[in-house]
Amino acid sequence: MWMGGRPPIGYDVKDRKLVINEAEAETVRHIYRRYLELRSLNRLQTDLKQAGIRSKVHIGTDGRPFGGCVIGRGALGYILTGQVYRGLVSFKWELHPGEHPRIVPEDLFQEVQMALNAQGPGEAARTKRPSTSLLKGLVFDEAGIPLQVSHTNKNGRKYRYYVSAAKMRGPTQDADGFRIPASDLEKVVVQSLARLLRDQHWLDLTFKGHVDVARFQRLTSLASNLANIIEEELAQSTGLVPTIIDRIVVARKAIVIKLQPARLMSLLLGRASEAEQSEQLIEIKVFGQIIRCGKEVRLVIGQDDAKDAKVDSRLVRELVQARQWFEDLANRRVSSIADLARISGVSAPYISRKISLAFLAPDITEMIIAGTQPMRLTPEALKRACPLPVSWDEQRALLII
Numbered sequence: 001m002w003m004g005g006r007p008p009i010g011y012d013v014k015d016r017k018l019v020i021n022e023a024e025a026e027t028v029r030h031i032y033r034r035y036l037e038l039r040s041l042n043r044l045q046t047d048l049k050q051a052g053i054r055s056k057v058h059i060g061t062d063g064r065p066f067g068g069c070v071i072g073r074g075a076l077g078y079i080l081t082g083q084v085y086r087g088l089v090s091f092k093w094e095l096h097p098g099e100h101p102r103i104v105p106e107d108l109f110q111e112v113q114m115a116l117n118a119q120g121p122g123e124a125a126r127t128k129r130p131s132t133s134l135l136k137g138l139v140f141d142e143a144g145i146p147l148q149v150s151h152t153n154k155n156g157r158k159y160r161y162y163v164s165a166a167k168m169r170g171p172t173q174d175a176d177g178f179r180i181p182a183s184d185l186e187k188v189v190v191q192s193l194a195r196l197l198r199d200q201h202w203l204d205l206t207f208k209g210h211v212d213v214a215r216f217q218r219l220t221s222l223a224s225n226l227a228n229i230i231e232e233e234l235a236q237s238t239g240l241v242p243t244i245i246d247r248i249v250v251a252r253k254a255i256v257i258k259l260q261p262a263r264l265m266s267l268l269l270g271r272a273s274e275a276e277q278s279e280q281l282i283e284i285k286v287f288g289q290i291i292r293c294g295k296e297v298r299l300v301i302g303q304d305d306a307k308d309a310k311v312d313s314r315l316v317r318e319l320v321q322a323r324q325w326f327e328d329l330a331n332r333r334v335s336s337i338a339d340l341a342r343i344s345g346v347s348a349p350y351i352s353r354k355i356s357l358a359f360l361a362p363d364i365t366e367m368i369i370a371g372t373q374p375m376r377l378t379p380e381a382l383k384r385a386c387p388l389p390v391s392w393d394e395q396r397a398l399l400i401i
Contacts, residue, residue, distance in 0.1 A: 322357035
């Protein structure tokens with residue numbers, strides 16, 4: 001339902017709903033295509049002016065027409081980024097599927113957004129922009145209590161967090177609350193979404209029965225394109241991610257990302273059917289845990305699902321061997337590392353390096369035994385890290401952060 005005001009170029013209002021004005025809709029699509037050719041708002045404005053393309057003509061309350069002017073750069077920027085042309089509406093700063101049909105195909109819209117980003121301000125200008133929290137209002141704990149956005153400044157640098165409300169009242173109020181680095185959580189969510197949107201098997205399982213073969217091929221192409229755009233959200237948020245996510249639930253050792261299938265289908269192929277709108281939320285579970293490294297807190301991701309957790313016997317064997325060597329020395333079953341090396345058939349320097357694994361941080365040891373260690377923690381990586389630093393914080397920074 002159109003909530004009032006003048007309709008944008010490409011639409012008229014009928015029975016309080018936006019309906020397509022075919023002639024203007026073609027003008028909108030022409031503007032999108034020409035921008036991709038010219039890659040400049042200034043050149044686009046000049047081109048449209050020379051072609052005689054003008055802004056939408058409206059009728060005032062007195063019955064007189066107004067508008068029909070040269071389209072300015074600001075208006076062009078609005079047209080080229082207008083979510084209304086994707087069939088979406090904004091309500092309370094959130095995007096929702098609208099009742100009106102889209103004008104601009106999704107692949108054309110996304111291609112223009114990438115071109116606009118590429119032609120945007122330089123690095124110096126971007127660093128002056130205020131930092132925004134990509135997942136604001138979407139993050140909750142298991143009890144359904146929202147995590148609030150907070151930040152601190154240190155040495156001229158801004159650090160953002162998603163924080164339990166009780167923790168914001170003081171460190172002693174609730175030891176069980178969350179204080180998650182915003183950049184870590186946002187990266188996990190964005191990368192998880194992008195990975196699945198590129199996974200044809202996941203798309204087939206998720207939308208099977210809703211699209212035919214020809215439509216599915218188009219869906220996979222648009223999903224891959226959407227994945228590229230979502231990954232750009234980490235650098236410059238356009239409000240796209242909140243249109244897909246219903247909520248994010250944070251637990252001690254897992255993050256559950258809940259998606260609205262209707263919203264996702266609407267973004268990919270237009271308006272979703274009633275059947276799709278009534279479907280249960282899509283859940284993506286990412287396993288990980290919050291690790292403290294000195295004064296810093298980091299979110300460390302392990303396997304993506306419990307069924308994927310796999311114990312690496314080589315890692316476990318390294319820990320067991322180091323522990324055995326240490327116990328042999330501590331209990332005086334051998335007199336020296338040299339004797340231990342001779343009995344074990346390896347060199348003394350080799351044991352000197354590897355025995356430090358007997359003092360591996362308990363949380364890292366637990367990950368290895370459960371098979372939920374980060375994918376980057378391989379036997380080769382563990383070998384390169386030896387001898388390990390004594391500090392557990394330094395070990396975490398070296399092996400899993």
